[in-house]
Amino acid sequence: MTAQTSTAHENYYVPEKSKMAVMATIGLVLSVFGAANVMNDMTFGEPGVSSNSKFIMYTGLAVFGATLFAWFRQAIRENLAGMNSAQLKKSYVLGMGWFIFSEVMFFAAFFGALFYVRNLVGPWLAGEGDGGRMNHLLWEGFQFSWPMMQTPQEAVGGAGSQLIANNGTFTSAHKSMAFAEASAWYLWLPLWNTLILLSSSVTVHIAHMGLLDNNRRKFNLWLGLTVFLGVVFVCLQALEYYEAYAHFGLTLNSGIYGSTFFMLTGFHGFHVLMGTFMLAVQLYRSVRGGHFTANDHFGFEGSSWYWHFVDVVWVFLFLFIYIL
Amino acid sequence: MGDHHHGPAKGLSRWLFTTNHKDIGTMYLWFSFAMFLLGGTFAMIIRAELFQPGMQLVEPAFFNQMTTLHGLVMVFGAIMPSFVGLANWLIPMMIGAPDMALPRLNNWSFWILPPAFLLLASTLFMEGGAPAAGWTFYAPLSTTYAGPSVTIFIFCIHILGVSSIMGSINIIATVMNMRAPGMSYMKMPLFVWTWLITAFLLVAVMPVLAGAVTMMLMDVHFGTSFFSAAGGGDPVLFQHIFWFFGHPEVYIIILPAFGVVSQIIPAFSRKPLFGYDSMVYATAAIAFLSFIVWAHHMYTVGMPVAGELFFMYATMLIAVPTGVKVFNWITTMWRGALTFETPMLFCIGFLVLFTIGGFTGLMLSIAPADFQYHDSYFVVAHFHYVMVAGAVFSMTAAVYFWLPKWCGKMYNETMGKTHFWISFIAFNVTFFPQHFVGLAGMPRRIPDYSLQFADFNMMSSIGAFVYGASQLLFLYNVIATIVAGKPVSDDKVWDGAEGLEWTVATPAPYHTFEVPPKIDPAHAHF
Numbered sequence: 094m095t096a097q098t099s100t101a102h103e104n105y106y107v108p109e110k111s112k113m114a115v116m117a118t119i120g121l122v123l124s125v126f127g128a129a130n131v132m133n134d135m136t137f138g139e140p141g142v143s144s145n146s147k148f149i150m151y152t153g154l155a156v157f158g159a160t161l162f163a164w165f166r167q168a169i170r171e172n173l174a175g176m177n178s179a180q181l182k183k184s185y186v187l188g189m190g191w192f193i194f195s196e197v198m199f200f201a202a203f204f205g206a207l208f209y210v211r212n213l214v215g216p217w218l219a220g221e222g223d224g225g226r227m228n229h230l231l232w233e234g235f236q237f238s239w240p241m242m243q244t245p246q247e248a249v250g251g252a253g254s255q256l257i258a259n260n261g262t263f264t265s266a267h268k269s270m271a272f273a274e275a276s277a278w279y280l281w282l283p284l285w286n287t288l289i290l291l292s293s294s295v296t297v298h299i300a301h302m303g304l305l306d307n308n309r310r311k312f313n314l315w316l317g318l319t320v321f322l323g324v325v326f327v328c329l330q331a332l333e334y335y336e337a338y339a340h341f342g343l344t345l346n347s348g349i350y351g352s353t354f355f356m357l358t359g360f361h362g363f364h365v366l367m368g369t370f371m372l373a374v375q376l377y378r379s380v381r382g383g384h385f386t387a388n389d390h391f392g393f394e395g396s397s398w399y400w401h402f403v404d405v406v407w408v409f410l411f412l413f414i415y416i417l
Numbered sequence: 418m419g420d421h422h423h424g425p426a427k428g429l430s431r432w433l434f435t436t437n438h439k440d441i442g443t444m445y446l447w448f449s450f451a452m453f454l455l456g457g458t459f460a461m462i463i464r465a466e467l468f469q470p471g472m473q474l475v476e477p478a479f480f481n482q483m484t485t486l487h488g489l490v491m492v493f494g495a496i497m498p499s500f501v502g503l504a505n506w507l508i509p510m511m512i513g514a515p516d517m518a519l520p521r522l523n524n525w526s527f528w529i530l531p532p533a534f535l536l537l538a539s540t541l542f543m544e545g546g547a548p549a550a551g552w553t554f555y556a557p558l559s560t561t562y563a564g565p566s567v568t569i570f571i572f573c574i575h576i577l578g579v580s581s582i583m584g585s586i587n588i589i590a591t592v593m594n595m596r597a598p599g600m601s602y603m604k605m606p607l608f609v610w611t612w613l614i615t616a617f618l619l620v621a622v623m624p625v626l627a628g629a630v631t632m633m634l635m636d637v638h639f640g641t642s643f644f645s646a647a648g649g650g651d652p653v654l655f656q657h658i659f660w661f662f663g664h665p666e667v668y669i670i671i672l673p674a675f676g677v678v679s680q681i682i683p684a685f686s687r688k689p690l691f692g693y694d695s696m697v698y699a700t701a702a703i704a705f706l707s708f709i710v711w712a713h714h715m716y717t718v719g720m721p722v723a724g725e726l727f728f729m730y731a732t733m734l735i736a737v738p739t740g741v742k743v744f745n746w747i748t749t750m751w752r753g754a755l756t757f758e759t760p761m762l763f764c765i766g767f768l769v770l771f772t773i774g775g776f777t778g779l780m781l782s783i784a785p786a787d788f789q790y791h792d793s794y795f796v797v798a799h800f801h802y803v804m805v806a807g808a809v810f811s812m813t814a815a816v817y818f819w820l821p822k823w824c825g826k827m828y829n830e831t832m833g834k835t836h837f838w839i840s841f842i843a844f845n846v847t848f849f850p851q852h853f854v855g856l857a858g859m860p861r862r863i864p865d866y867s868l869q870f871a872d873f874n875m876m877s878s879i880g881a882f883v884y885g886a887s888q889l890l891f892l893y894n895v896i897a898t899i900v901a902g903k904p905v906s907d908d909k910v911w912d913g914a915e916g917l918e919w920t921v922a923t924p925a926p927y928h929t930f931e932v933p934p935k936i937d938p939a940h941a942h943f
Contacts, residue, residue, distance in 0.1 A: 260560055
């Protein structure tokens, strides 16, 4: 049925031994153990008691970051040394593709929560339908609208007069992020952020075309512009958060509107930060190392896929968080 | 770097730094067995407390920690990693690949698991004890009433998710990219097919679980209100997100088991698998349906009637592809030249008991009837029939079946058969009476019960102790085989075995298929 043959078939490069996995494990476990304890100190700890949680977390993050740096550097060097067969390169392509799919599903969980709350929970709390039969006992007077400008807790007079157990005080924002609340269209930051992110998807594509044309200057220029747009986006997002906390009364504690707003835009912003960093690394590799050729540039192409993914997520955010 | 035609490195560094799929598979298998014993210990404590009515041995709060940790350790620590270990060992050999597609990532996927479970187990010694909200950790028990251990637990779940996602991406890349020339998709062994689909499910739903625990973390520490009605959220939202993960999760556990059974039954029937194509399509259909049935876990939570009906009918549909599978296995055996070695016995045990578990699942899927069964011992009996007699029995069959290929030695058949019969009988003594007490109204997750349930509970406990002890026999048999088993010289080991893994030497060399094997184009499927 089968026989071992020695016909010309490229050898798949299987690295012999690697310390990367163990180092990354140490980094990851210390990071999360430290982070968990930092949070526990914050919520359950006695004030004034010092702990070494932060030290553990930062040590872990440092080890983790250093390991990832070494790991990626090694992978890049192996590729430059010609050790990667076409088949191995395809493994990296598949890996990146399915990783992005897993990210899509992560965002899906938060979008799912948003849709469920807006379409079902909100009306039920306000007394609509079968789900609303408890309204007159628990949340009498609560009116649902989106953005939700008054929490059920506030509708009944605050945490003190609420009948059931709760895990906090949920205040209300006095101003939402909706377009109608902006004083002028050009002062509505999400619009600018949308323009910036959509343009950056175009610029990164132009950079890619430059690379395919063997035009190094064009590639560096347009990739640099993309990184710049990414940085501007993150800065504007930070400004928006500052506005929300300082002037809108919109915080993580502002009920489900604040929760979904900050978690969705926050995770997205974090992904923009990661994508910007990834593209910046590719820019550095191209400018300083002269890496990438027209037919071998997956480090860049994978990062650009990630960038397009982040852009698509933003389109949905813009639609469901800011407009609708 | 360097040539890789030599054997494994010496000492601990072999295991810490390895990139070899067989080493990593071995580590997964041993780790999962250790977790099986740990989770089993928790189960023994539960059954000891329930041996008689009244409070006997442990505090109720500790009892809750035991049910919680038993479930978490068995699902995430024992069953899932055991099948990942099997995938690591077998998939490259079955498709004629030199190794997994991303070997370093593979090692990382494994090594983050032990510290994660160490952290989880360490919560037992924290102030306030381990998480106690059940393995499904519903809000607000796991948020409003959470102690510090829940924070550790949340990060453990994150690490397990990272491990599963990386492992699955690796499996998908291996299957899609590393098949030997001529090994088309519809020629792949069914174990490879079921794992490909399982890996897809894992990549799709582990991030959703990560989202759920992240929302918990934010609710506990940062004042968000995802699961708090006072802020406009909803505790039921947690259940929806959890079960959107949780239902595909049960197929993540059982699909690789289907794959194992589909390899073993043909080998001992000396016939090719009946209905190979329909097996593949049925697996895909089950995976698709698993995404649209999650709320059948939540019939009693107060859903709109339209929702109850939709989830009821969608759930019943799953019986169709599952039935296709069961009939295909039976038809494979029909007029086969059957022999009943230990792996075959466990597979037949699987077939009978899993089908019972499937039927009780069908009973539970009926929304109006479920109002009676919900959160009763009937549910406990149902899911142990599919988790233990389904997943664990098939995993045990797999170990007996492939162990001679892995270590080049044959296990003691008498001891193996003894292990099967004790397991089979003890399992039924443990869990069959739970159907009765459940239907009569005994709730799950309660350390005490009404007097009329006493006899059946004592039976259950005795069965559980015997079942637990019989696993030590299994452990002994495996170790005795590795240390001093009778050497096997035949590459094929079993005369009915089919597939590329049986064409390499026994024991399997450290590196196999560095050059892809040639596949006979006339061969139908493996």
